[in-house]
Amino acid sequence: MSKLAIIAANGGLDAAYKVFNIATAAASMGTEVGIFFTFDGLKLIHKQAHGALPAPAAMPGMESALQAHGVPTIPELVSIAQEMGVKFIGCQMTMDLMQIKPEDLVDGVESGGAATFLAYADGVYATLTF
16 A cells, blocks of 8 residues: 655645645545644644634635535545544644644644654655645
8 A cells, every 4th residue: 555644834725725635635546644734734633723724815715716616624624534544643842832732633633743753654655745
């Protein structure tokens, strides 16, 4: 089985769609997928923040366009990814710095540092950063 590692370091709506689109597409093809959420990327799995991520200023109307085309919301994509077995790793160092507790994040997130992510990423065919 192939394996993909994704680093989610940005907390905007466009970054979230990139992360979860690639993750779910790869998982649907039988690829094992793990996402390491760090710094602003933790917003993508934060229970309160992930439902109201900021759209990029260069893309006015992005949210209404997504809705008009029936694209799932970020909370929906988080659930879909988890149902597909995508592994979520929350950066413990960043969580400590930003005073984010495990219960602030969606259920099923493993907390770990860079070493945890690197251990997961050992032998992957690709690592992507968004």
